[in-house]
Amino acid sequence: MKKSRRNFIKTTSLSIASLSSSSFLTGFSNQYSDRKSGNQYMGDFKAPKIKNIRAAFIGVGARGGNHLKSFASLEGTEVVAISDLYQDNVNREFKIASEIGEEKRHQNISLYWGDENKWRIMLREIKPDVVFISTNWNNHAVMAIESMKSGAHAFVEVPIATNIKDLWNIIDTSEETKKHCMMLENVNYGRDELMFLNMCRKGLIGELLHGEASYIHDLRFQMKEENRGTGSWRTLHYANSKGNLYPTHGLGPVSQYMNLSRGEDNFKTLVSFSSPAIGRRLYAEKNYPKEHKWNKLEYKNGDLNTSIIKTNLGRTIMVQWDETSPRPYTRLNLIQGTKGILAGFPTRIALEEGFKNLSKDHHSWIEGKDMKAIYDEYDHPLYKKLNDKSTSLGKQIAESGHGGMDGIMIYRIVECLQNGLPMDQNVYEGCFWSVITPLSANSIKNDGEPQSFPDFTRGNWEKTKPLKIIS
Ligand SMILES: NC(=O)c1ccc[n+]([C@@H]2O[C@H](COP(=O)([O-])OP(=O)(O)OC[C@H]3O[C@@H](n4cnc5c(N)ncnc54)[C@H](O)[C@@H]3O)[C@@H](O)[C@H]2O)c1
Numbered sequence: 001m002k003k004s005r006r007n008f009i010k011t012t013s014l015s016i017a018s019l020s021s022s023s024f025l026t027g028f029s030n031q032y033s034d035r036k037s038g039n040q041y042m043g044d045f046k047a048p049k050i051k052n053i054r055a056a057f058i059g060v061g062a063r064g065g066n067h068l069k070s071f072a073s074l075e076g077t078e079v080v081a082i083s084d085l086y087q088d089n090v091n092r093e094f095k096i097a098s099e100i101g102e103e104k105r106h107q108n109i110s111l112y113w114g115d116e117n118k119w120r121i122m123l124r125e126i127k128p129d130v131v132f133i134s135t136n137w138n139n140h141a142v143m144a145i146e147s148m149k150s151g152a153h154a155f156v157e158v159p160i161a162t163n164i165k166d167l168w169n170i171i172d173t174s175e176e177t178k179k180h181c182m183m184l185e186n187v188n189y190g191r192d193e194l195m196f197l198n199m200c201r202k203g204l205i206g207e208l209l210h211g212e213a214s215y216i217h218d219l220r221f222q223m224k225e226e227n228r229g230t231g232s233w234r235t236l237h238y239a240n241s242k243g244n245l246y247p248t249h250g251l252g253p254v255s256q257y258m259n260l261s262r263g264e265d266n267f268k269t270l271v272s273f274s275s276p277a278i279g280r281r282l283y284a285e286k287n288y289p290k291e292h293k294w295n296k297l298e299y300k301n302g303d304l305n306t307s308i309i310k311t312n313l314g315r316t317i318m319v320q321w322d323e324t325s326p327r328p329y330t331r332l333n334l335i336q337g338t339k340g341i342l343a344g345f346p347t348r349i350a351l352e353e354g355f356k357n358l359s360k361d362h363h364s365w366i367e368g369k370d371m372k373a374i375y376d377e378y379d380h381p382l383y384k385k386l387n388d389k390s391t392s393l394g395k396q397i398a399e400s401g402h403g404g405m406d407g408i409m410i411y412r413i414v415e416c417l418q419n420g421l422p423m424d425q426n427v428y429e430g431c432f433w434s435v436i437t438p439l440s441a442n443s444i445k446n447d448g449e450p451q452s453f454p455d456f457t458r459g460n461w462e463k464t465k466p467l468k469i470i471s
Contacts, residue, residue: 032168032454032455032456032458034458035175035458036172036175036176038176039172039175039176040175040178041175041457041458041460042171042174042175042178042180042181042426042427042428043262043422043426043428043457043460043461043463043464043465044422044426044464044465045178045180045422045423045426046420046421046422047153047178047179047180047417047420048420049417049418049419049420050129050130050417050418051076051418052076052077052078053076053077053078053129053130053414053417053418054078054080054126054128054129054130055071055077055078055079055080055128055129055130055131055132056080056081056082056083056122056123056126056128056130056131056132056152057079057081057082057083057093057131057132057134058083058084058119058122058131058132058133058134058135058143059083059084059133059134059135059136059157060082060084060089060090060092060093060134061084061089061134061135061229061230062229062230063134063157064084064093064132064134064135064157065089065092065093065096066400066401066406067132067134067155067184067406067410068082068093068096068097068132069096069097069100069400070396070397070400070401070406070407070409070410070411071132071410071413071414072096072097072100072101072105072106073100073396074410074411074414076414076418077105077414078105078106079097079101079105079106079109080108080109080110080126080128081109081110081111081112081122081126081128082094082097082109082110082111082112083111083112083113083118083119083122084112084113085113085114085115085116085228086113086228087113087114089113090111090112090113091111094109094111097109110122110125110126119143120146123146123147123150123152124150127150127151127152128150128152129152129153129417130152130153130154130155130417131143131144131147131152131153131154131155132155132184133147133154133155133156133157134157134184135157136233136234137159137162137233137237138162138233140156140157140159140160140161140162141160141161141162141166141167141169141170142166143156144156144160144161144170144173144181145169145170145173147179148173148174148177148179148181149173149177151177151179152179153179153180153181153182153417154179154180154181154182155180155182155184155413156181156182156183156184156430157183157184158183158184158185158246158248158249158434159183159246159247159248159433159434159437160181160183160430160431160433160434161431161434162241162434162437162438163437163438164435164438164454167431167434167435167454167456168454168456170427170430170431171427171428171431171456174427180423180426180427181427181430182413182423182424182425182426182427182430183248183425183429183430183433183434184409185248185249185252185409185425185429185430185433186402186405186406186409187248187249187250187252187253187331187402187405188252188253188256188405188409188424188425189382189404189405189406189408189409189412190253190402190403190405191375191379191380191383191387191403191404191405192333192344192347193253193333193405194379194380194382194383195374195375195378195379195380195383196253196257196333196335196342197253197256197257197380197467197469198378198379198380198381198469199342199349199378200257200335200337200342201469202378204337204339204340204351204378205335205336205337205338205339205340205341205342205351206337206338206339206340207337207338208257208258208315208335208336208337209315209316209336209337209338210315210316210317210318210334210335210336211254211257211258211315211316211317211318211334211335211336212250212254212317212318212319212320212332212333212334212343213247213250213251213253213254213317213318213319213320213331213332213333213334214250214319214320214321214322214330214331214332215246215247215249215250215320215321215322215323215331216320216321216322216323216325216327216329216330216331216332217322217323217329218323218324218325218326218327218329219231219234219323219324220279220280220283220323220324222234222235223235223280223283223284223287223288223294226293226294235280235294235297236297237301238277238280238297238299238301238323238324239280239297239298239299239300239301240300240301241301241437241441242274242300242301242440242441242444242445243272243274243301243305243307243321243436243437243438243439243440243441243443243444244272244305244307244319244320244321244436244437244440245301245321245323245437246321246323247307247319247321247433247434247436247437247440248430248433248434248436249331250319250320250331250332250333251317251319251433251436252425252429252433253333254317254333254334254335255267255317255429255432255433256429256467257335258311258315258317258335259466259467260311260432261428261429261432261456261457261461261464262429262461262464262465262466262467263461263462263463263464263465263466264313264466265311265312265313265315266311266312266453266455266457266461267309267311267312267432267453268309268310268311268312268452268453269309269310269450269451269452269453270307270308270309270310270436270439270440270443270450270451270453271307271308271443271448271449271450271451272305272306272307272308272439272440272441272443272444272448272451273305273306273307273443273444273448274301274302274303274304274305274306274440274444275302275303275304275305276302276303277299277300277301277302277303278303279303279324279325280297280299280303280324281299283324284297284299302444303322303324303325304320304321304322304324304325305320305321305322305440305444306318306319306320307319307320307436307439307440307443309436310450318332319436320332328345329345330344330345331344331345332344332345333345339351339352339353340352340353340362341362343365346367346368347367347371348365348366348367348371349365349366349367349371349374350362350363350364350365350366351366355373355374356373358370358373380469381469381470381471382408382412382469382470382471383408385471386404386407386408386411387404393411397411412424412470424467424470426464427456428456428457428461428464431456432453432456435453435454435456439451439453
């Protein structure tokens with residue numbers, strides 16, 4: 001099977017090459033320049049061990065403080081600097097870190113606030129080992145790049161960047177500086193996502209065929225943050241950006257189930273369409289006076305975006321995004337294989353051969369309270385290890401946010417840095433998962449025409465190891 005897959009990939013690559021050279025399809029070009037001499041492929045990169053990790057934080061608004069708290073609570077860590085536009089944010093997080101440190105750690109934290117560029121001074125003065133970046137989307141790339149150039153590993157909130165040029169610059173800088181640049185995709189550490197990965201690896205649903213991934217979350221209420229905070233900058237994207245603006249929460253886990261960009265398969269092409277853009281205008285009209293700035297915007301990005309990804313092996317992934325329509329939250333989190341299906345929201349599975357006394361075949365779901373037997377059997381070892389609430393670490397992780405996934409992610413980052421292990425998400429994965437935004441925008445502009453994925457690995461994905469089941 002493996003051999004025939006490899007031949008298939010080679011054949012597919014050849015046909016891609018011939019198609020691109022004939023410019024047969026609009027935007028169908030995955031060409032890349034050679035890796036610069038001296039640059040290193042970062043797929044399974046191991047950095048030297050850092051026993052006591054000195055971390056700086058840029059952006060401690062709604063999100064950044066979470067990371068700071070989880071990080072500061074772990075042994076072998078030192079918070080050395082915090083930067084934000086606002087002094088009150090910086091002071092709040094300074095107090096939290098100082099208290100967690102109990103006069104032993106985090107007692108010498110430099111604070112930077114007041115203008116857009118203070119973080120640059122921070123990097124120069126502090127020279128941290130790692131930088132956590134949790135600012136608005138437009139400055140993720142420049143902050144990650146400058147952090148790596150200053151000698152730090154960069155950990156960047158989602159999406160890692162919003163355009164193809166910035167994504168390549170992140171890759172090239174990581175390869176040149178030999179620094180990790182990991183996107184902080186916390187959903188890959190969710191209990192269900194970890195369990196589904198475990199079940200896929202055990203072959204429970206056979207060969208993988210199709211996935212569904214989404215971020216469907218009514219966030220209209222964020223428009224109340226008119227002058228600072230998430231809504232103040234994110235609202236502008238609904239007006240001025242295009243396509244799927246937040247693809248990574250759903251796609252990250254499905255990509256790792258399928259081993260995309262890791263040895264087995266890779267992203268090939270994408271087509272995308274959006275619905276009309278109506279909901280944000282209606283919400284602004286209903287909730288704000290006529291002359292309010294939210295009523296002066298023209299909300300041009302369609303409310304609901306649907307893209308379909310085709311992989312080198314011919315698998316398909318439907319990726320949806322909607323932060324506007326009235327509807328319960330879902331990330332879909334669905335993976336179909338030749339022997340069964342795993343699905344989220346609500347969590348449910350169906351297996352052709354059935355499961356114990358709970359199902360005899362795939363014609364009915366195992367769901368609700370019956371899922372306990374599945375969790376008992378297939379919970380990921382990492383989740384089992386860290387979910388022990390009788391330990392202080394287990395309690396801390398349970399309280400860390402998003403059902404514990406945030407704490408597990410930071411735990412793994414610290415563990416990998418301290419032990420010189422590859423990150424669970426390499427820089428290429430962050431870029432592949434984020435590039436959905438510009439590719440979907442291009443496809444929409446061209447009436448759904450296929451867009452090819454840039455191969456951020458420059459062909460090296462074939463030799464990159466799949467993420468193993470970490471215990
Ligand atoms: N993974 C998740 O579950 C999750 C959840 C929420 C947000 N996020 C991501 O986190 C990021 C931040 O979102 P948020 O909701 O916290 O936004 P936010 O507006 O609440 O916080 C961003 C912070 O960055 C600061 N900032 C902006 N420019 C800066 C600069 N030049 N220098 C220093 N600080 C600067 C702002 O002052 C603000 O406090 C976004 O990328 C978002 O997509 C991820």
